Each structure stands twice: as C-alpha cells, then as structure tokens.
Amino acid sequence: MLIKRKRGWEIPEARVTPEHVFFNRRQFMAASAGAVALAAVKPARAEADPSAGLYPARLNPAFGNAGRPVTGEADNVNYNNYYEFGTSKQIAEAARALPIRPWLIVIDGEVEKPTTIAIDDLFKQVTFEERIYRHRCVEAWSMVAPWTGFPLKRLVEIARPNSNARYLRFETFNRPDVAVGQKDGLFTSFPWPYIEGVTMAEAMNELPLMVTGAYGKPLPNSMGAPLRLHLPWKYGFKSIKGIVKVSFVAERPVSFWEQLGPREYGFWANVNPEVAHPRWSQASEEVLGTGERIPTQLFNGYGAEVADLYKGMESEKLYM
Numbered sequence: 001m002l003i004k005r006k007r008g009w010e011i012p013e014a015r016v017t018p019e020h021v022f023f024n025r026r027q028f029m030a031a032s033a034g035a036v037a038l039a040a041v042k043p044a045r046a047e048a049d050p051s052a053g054l055y056p057a058r059l060n061p062a063f064g065n066a067g068r069p070v071t072g073e074a075d076n077v078n079y080n081n082y083y084e085f086g087t088s089k090q091i092a093e094a095a096r097a098l099p100i101r102p103w104l105i106v107i108d109g110e111v112e113k114p115t116t117i118a119i120d121d122l123f124k125q126v127t128f129e130e131r132i133y134r135h136r137c138v139e140a141w142s143m144v145a146p147w148t149g150f151p152l153k154r155l156v157e158i159a160r161p162n163s164n165a166r167y168l169r170f171e172t173f174n175r176p177d178v179a180v181g182q183k184d185g186l187f188t189s190f191p192w193p194y195i196e197g198v199t200m201a202e203a204m205n206e207l208p209l210m211v212t213g214a215y216g217k218p219l220p221n222s223m224g225a226p227l228r229l230h231l232p233w234k235y236g237f238k239s240i241k242g243i244v245k246v247s248f249v250a251e252r253p254v255s256f257w258e259q260l261g262p263r264e265y266g267f268w269a270n271v272n273p274e275v276a277h278p279r280w281s282q283a284s285e286e287v288l289g290t291g292e293r294i295p296t297q298l299f300n301g302y303g304a305e306v307a308d309l310y311k312g313m314e315s316e317k318l319y320m
Contacts, residue, residue: 049218050120054128056216057148063131071143073215075289080222084179095221097178103226109247112160119226126150131209136271136300138235143288147230148213153204165248168203170196172242196240197253207305233302235269268318271300275319
C-alpha cells in the first residue's frame with residue numbers, strides 16, 4: 001500500500017488559488033484524469049539541449065551570496081507552481097512533455113525592428129553568468145537558487161525600443177496539445193497564455209535576470225525552460241516561465257493573475273511583510289526543504305538595489 005506523507009513545507013492548495021477560480025467537481029475530475037493520463041506517457045525531451053556546453057557559467061561576485069544556504073536541487077526541481085501543467089506543485093514529470101527545441105522568441109511592439117529569433121541564436125548575443133538569488137512565493141514559502149542567465153537589460157539593448165516603450169509585456173507558450181493545464185475543457189477560467197509585465201525602469205535595473213539554467217546546467221522544464229524571468233524583489237508569480245514573446249508597449253499590461261484576482265495579485269507585487277495577502281499574512285515565510293520559518297524582508301532583502309525605482313509613487317500601490 002502506498003502511503004503519502006506530506007512534507008512540513010507543503011502549503012494546502014486552498015491557500016493558493018483565488019476562491020472565484022476554484023474548480024467544480026466535474027472540472028477537477030477531468031483535470032485529474034488528464035494529468036494522470038499525461039503522467040502515464042512519461043514523455044521525455046525530444047533531443048539533448050544544445051546549450052548544455054555553456055554551463056556552468058562564471059559566478060557574478062556581486063550576486064554570489066544570498067545570505068542563506070542554497071536550496072537543494074531536488075526540492076527546487078520538484079516543487080513548483082506551473083499551472084500550465086496543473087495545480088499540483090508536483091508537475092516535474094508532466095512538464096517534460098513540453099518540447100524546448102525548436103524554440104522561437106518574438107520581440108515586437110515599440111522597437112526599432114520587430115523580430116523573431118531562435119533561442120540558441122539569442123544565446124549567441126549574450127554572456128551567461130551565475131547569480132545566487134532568493135525567491136519568495138506569494139504563498140509564504142521561499143527558496144534560494146543558483147540561476148544562470150543574462151541581465152534583462154541586455155535583452156532591452158538587443159530589442160532597441162523607442163521612446164514610446166514604457167513597459168515590457170512577457171508572454172508564455174500556449175500549447176494545450178502538451179500542457180494539460182491549458183487543454184480545452186479543463187481550466188477554462190484561466191486566461192491563457194500566461195502574461196506578465198514590468199516597467200522599463202525595472203527592466204533596466206541590475207537585478208532582473210533572464211534565466212536559462214540552474215545548478216550549473218540548463219534549466220529543467222519544471223523551472224521554466226528554456227527561458228524564464230527572475231525578479232528577486234517581487235513575489236514569484238511575476239517571474240514568468242516558458243517565455244515565447246517579449247513586447248515593448250506604451251500601456252501597462254494586465255497580467256495573468258491580475259486578471260483572475262486583482263484584489264490578491266496586482267501588477268507591482270513587491271515583497272512587503274507589512275502588507276498581508278487578503279487570505280494570509282506575509283510577515284514570515286517557510287524555507288523550502290527545511291521547515292524553518294523566518295521573517296520576511298521588505299523587497300525580499302533587495303531594498304538597496306531597487307530603492308530608486310519607486311520614488312514619488314504612492315506607497316500602497318507598490319505591494320499590490
């Protein structure tokens with residue numbers, strides 16, 4: 001008989017999904033059946049990652065210490081929010097169904113010349129580095145990861161936006177043929193594809209990283225391969241995975257979770273222990289894989305790096 005023991009740092013799903021998008025019994029049964037069927041296939045990547053030879057990258061000493069131990073690789077790979085593959089945290093196997101080559105990135109909007117570029121051709125235009133960053137989930141758990149990638153501001157330089165560009169709008173893949181969470185008839189209340197956004201000022205800060213790898217090797221599918229964003233001073237849902245499009249736009253994007261629950265998941269989503277989520281406190285966080293509970297830091301501890309980004313703004317807007 002199989003006995004499943006919950007780990008101390010697992011958070012009940014009822015605390016994760018906004019009430020207005022909870023699934024009814026029929027939807028839940030359909031989603032569960034789809035997830036089981038997908039897992040039974042045990043898909044694998046179609047080919048080896050051609051970028052494997054680029055790892056490990058040189059550690060950037062400015063971001064070489066997160067002030068806490070690095071979270072175990074197995075914990076990070078196997079405990080993820082990735083709703084494209086279901087609402088369970090254990091989506092690593094299902095995520096293997098997503099082909100990561102070929103992979104094209106569309107760069108459009110208010111740019112000098114809209115373009116579509118293959119992911120490996122993009123990699124030839126950047127320099128990889130490793131950064132050890134804290135990651136704080138809106139669900140009040142956290143981790144530390146050694147990410148590999150390149151600064152977001154380098155992507156801005158490649159895109160050459162014009163003066164009308166005030167925001168970057170990121171879009172993830174939409175592949176219901178392989179992503180059970182996007183399949184027609186299952187999570188129909190979800191506005192696929194996943195959308196996120198940042199201001200141009202945020203994009204040009206030193207912290208944002210376009211992530212291509214972790215733990216000295218290419219990024220696993222479950223962590224957002226082949227390209228994701230990491231914004232260490234914001235809640236984790238801002239760090240979009242599986243990016244296929246970056247648009248430079250004049251109007252502020254309405255992000256995925258903002259569409260579903262604007263009272264709970266706003267555009268800014270900067271970490272602040274004094275501003276509670278409507279359904280739980282953000283004053284502390286549980287460290288993934290340890291069961292330890294620690295105080296949450298303003299801006300996840302990166303306040304000095306982002307201090308100049310929000311001067312003159314109404315403070316209550318920064319954490320929503």
